[in-house]
Amino acid sequence: MDSHVKMYDTTLRDGTQGEGISLSVDDKLKITKKLDQLGVHYIEGGWPGSNPKDMSYFEEVKHLSLQSAVITAFGSTRRPGVTAEKDPNLERIIESGVEAAAIFGKTWDFHVTEALQTTLDENIYMIYDSVRYLKEKGLEVIFDAEHFFDGYKHNQTYALHAISAAEEAGADCIVLCDTNGGSLPSEISEIIKTVQQQITVAIGIHCHNDGELAVANTLEAVKTGAVHIQGTVNGYGERCGNANLISIIPNLQMKMGISCMEDEQLKQLTEVSIYVHELANQTPPNSQPFTGKSAFAHKGGMHVSAVLKHPETYEHIVPEDIGNERRVLVSELSGQSNLLFKAKELGIPLDKDNPAVKETIEKMKKMEHIGYQYEAAEASFELLIRNGIGEKHEYFHLDHFKIITDKEKQGNFTTEAVVKMDIQDQSIITAAEGNGPVNALDYALRKAIGEYYPLVHEMYLSDYKVRVLDEAEATASTVRVLIESSDGKETWSTVGVSGNIVEASWHALVDSIRYYFMKHEDRLIKNKTAPITRDIGVSNH
Incomplete structure (x- = not known):
C-alpha cells in the first residue's frame, strides 16, 4: 500500500482544552513552526470568533514563512434563525485571512433538539448554508460532523442526511467525529463503509480517547478509507484527550505503508513530542509509546542480552527512525549484558572476563535490596562501576x-x-x-x-x-x-x-x-x- 493521507493537527485548539494545558500566542507560533517542519498538512490555529488570543494568533501567523502547512480556522455552523452572511462567527473566520476553515455541525438529533434547541430541519439548513457561504468566499471547507458515530447509532437516517447536506453545499472533506470517544474499532469501520455508499467526498476521522481507543479507531478508519486524520501532539485534549498523532504517524508510515511525511521528517518525531510537552509545561511521560524515554529501555538481563545481539527481539521498530534511542537500565534484574552495555556507553574499559563484573553486579543487587535505585540515578551507578574496577574518586x-x-x-x-x-x-x-x-x-x-x-x-x-x-x-x-x-x-x-x-x-x-x-x-x-x-x-x- 502506498496511498497518502493528510495530517490535520488541532493541538493549538482542541489540545488546549485538556486540563492543565495552556499556550500563549508565542507558544502557539513556535509549535506551528515545529509542526510545519515535521510535515503536518493542516494546522488548526484556533477559533477566531471565541477569544482575542486566537485572533491575535491568526494575525501573527501571517508573518511566518511556512514550508507547506495550511493554517486553518475553526468555528461552528451559523446560529439558528440567521443567515450565514449575518453570522458573526463565520465572519470572524473570513476576517482571520485563512485559506481553509473547519466548521462543526450537529449530526446527532438529540444534540439538535436538546443542546441547540432548534428543529432538525433548521439544523440541516444551518449546515448547508454555512458550508455554502464559506465556499463562496473561496475557502477550503472541512466539515466536522460532531458526534457523528453516536448520532448514527441513534438515528442513522438523520446523521447521513446531515453529512449529505455538507457535501451538497460543497464541503471539501467530511470528518466523522467520535466526540464522546466511546466507539469501538469494529463500529468505526462498519459505519464508515455505510457512509462511503452515501457520499463521494473525501472522508476524515476525529477521535477522542475516552475508551483508550482513539489511536486504534483512527487507524481502523484509515484502513477503511479515511484520508484525512485529525489529532493532537501527545494526545492532548478534553477529558481523556484526542487521538495522539505521535503514535498515529509512525503506525501509519512504518507499519501500514501509508505515506504521511518524508523519512527525514519522521526522525523529528521525538523532538517535536518533547518540544510540545516542554512548551505546555508538562512532564513528558517516560512510558509514552514511540517517543517516551522508556519506549526503548531494556531492564531484564535476558532481554538486554538478546537486544544487543538482535534489536528486533524486543523492539518493534528501529528507535532512531523516529528520533529516539535505545537505553539499557540497571537494577536488581540486571545481568552481565546490562553492565557491559552501560560500561561501554560510559567509556569504561570492562570485559566479561574481568572479576569486577560479577562483583559489581552483586554489589548493585545488594544495594538495590536495601532501597537504592540506579535507573534514575545513573551518576551514582557510574561511580559504583568505577569503584568496582578500582577507580577511587575520594576527594574528601x-x-x-x-x-x-x-x-x-x-x-x-x-x-x-x-x-x-x-x-x-x-x-x-x-x-x-x-x-x-x-x-x-x-x-x-x-x-x-x-x-x-x-x-x-x-x-x-x-x-x-x-x-x-x-x-x-x-x-x-x-x-x-x-x-x-x-x-x-x-x-x-x-x-x-x-x-x-x-x-x-x-x-x-x-x-x-x-x-x-x-x-x-x-x-x-x-x-x-x-x-x-x-x-x-x-x-x-
Missing part, C-alpha cells in the same frame, strides 16, 4: 556532621549544620545556616570543600525527591533520596538511602559532587596550603 572524607534546629518563640525555625571534613590530610570545620537541614548541610559541605575545589561553586541542586520505602514503619521508615544536579549545561542524578532522611541526603549530595569532580578533573583546582584546622564560620551562602 567526612569526620562527622551535626544539625541544629531552633524554633523561636515567634514560630520561626532556624537550622544550622556543622561539618568536619578531612581534605588532603587537612581537617576542616565549617558551619552554615540553611532553609532546613538538607539545605544547611549542602551549604556547609560546599563551604568546606570550596577552599580546595572552587569547581564546586559551578554546580547546584536542581531537584530533590524523597520516597518512603516501607510505609508500615511510619516515621521510622527507610527513605530514598534522589537528587538532580546541574551546572547549567548538563544534569545528573544521584541517590542515597537510609532510615534517616538527612543521612540519605548526605550520601546523594556527596555522590553528586564526586561525580562532577570526576568528570572535570582536568579543571579541578586544589588549594594545598590550607592550615591543619580551620573554622570558616556560619553563613547561609
Whole structure:
C-alpha cells in the first residue's frame, strides 16, 4: 500500500482544552513552526470568533514563512434563525485571512433538539448554508460532523442526511467525529463503509480517547478509507484527550505503508513530542509509546542480552527512525549484558572476563535490596562501576556532621549544620545556616570543600525527591533520596538511602559532587596550603 493521507493537527485548539494545558500566542507560533517542519498538512490555529488570543494568533501567523502547512480556522455552523452572511462567527473566520476553515455541525438529533434547541430541519439548513457561504468566499471547507458515530447509532437516517447536506453545499472533506470517544474499532469501520455508499467526498476521522481507543479507531478508519486524520501532539485534549498523532504517524508510515511525511521528517518525531510537552509545561511521560524515554529501555538481563545481539527481539521498530534511542537500565534484574552495555556507553574499559563484573553486579543487587535505585540515578551507578574496577574518586572524607534546629518563640525555625571534613590530610570545620537541614548541610559541605575545589561553586541542586520505602514503619521508615544536579549545561542524578532522611541526603549530595569532580578533573583546582584546622564560620551562602 502506498496511498497518502493528510495530517490535520488541532493541538493549538482542541489540545488546549485538556486540563492543565495552556499556550500563549508565542507558544502557539513556535509549535506551528515545529509542526510545519515535521510535515503536518493542516494546522488548526484556533477559533477566531471565541477569544482575542486566537485572533491575535491568526494575525501573527501571517508573518511566518511556512514550508507547506495550511493554517486553518475553526468555528461552528451559523446560529439558528440567521443567515450565514449575518453570522458573526463565520465572519470572524473570513476576517482571520485563512485559506481553509473547519466548521462543526450537529449530526446527532438529540444534540439538535436538546443542546441547540432548534428543529432538525433548521439544523440541516444551518449546515448547508454555512458550508455554502464559506465556499463562496473561496475557502477550503472541512466539515466536522460532531458526534457523528453516536448520532448514527441513534438515528442513522438523520446523521447521513446531515453529512449529505455538507457535501451538497460543497464541503471539501467530511470528518466523522467520535466526540464522546466511546466507539469501538469494529463500529468505526462498519459505519464508515455505510457512509462511503452515501457520499463521494473525501472522508476524515476525529477521535477522542475516552475508551483508550482513539489511536486504534483512527487507524481502523484509515484502513477503511479515511484520508484525512485529525489529532493532537501527545494526545492532548478534553477529558481523556484526542487521538495522539505521535503514535498515529509512525503506525501509519512504518507499519501500514501509508505515506504521511518524508523519512527525514519522521526522525523529528521525538523532538517535536518533547518540544510540545516542554512548551505546555508538562512532564513528558517516560512510558509514552514511540517517543517516551522508556519506549526503548531494556531492564531484564535476558532481554538486554538478546537486544544487543538482535534489536528486533524486543523492539518493534528501529528507535532512531523516529528520533529516539535505545537505553539499557540497571537494577536488581540486571545481568552481565546490562553492565557491559552501560560500561561501554560510559567509556569504561570492562570485559566479561574481568572479576569486577560479577562483583559489581552483586554489589548493585545488594544495594538495590536495601532501597537504592540506579535507573534514575545513573551518576551514582557510574561511580559504583568505577569503584568496582578500582577507580577511587575520594576527594574528601567526612569526620562527622551535626544539625541544629531552633524554633523561636515567634514560630520561626532556624537550622544550622556543622561539618568536619578531612581534605588532603587537612581537617576542616565549617558551619552554615540553611532553609532546613538538607539545605544547611549542602551549604556547609560546599563551604568546606570550596577552599580546595572552587569547581564546586559551578554546580547546584536542581531537584530533590524523597520516597518512603516501607510505609508500615511510619516515621521510622527507610527513605530514598534522589537528587538532580546541574551546572547549567548538563544534569545528573544521584541517590542515597537510609532510615534517616538527612543521612540519605548526605550520601546523594556527596555522590553528586564526586561525580562532577570526576568528570572535570582536568579543571579541578586544589588549594594545598590550607592550615591543619580551620573554622570558616556560619553563613547561609
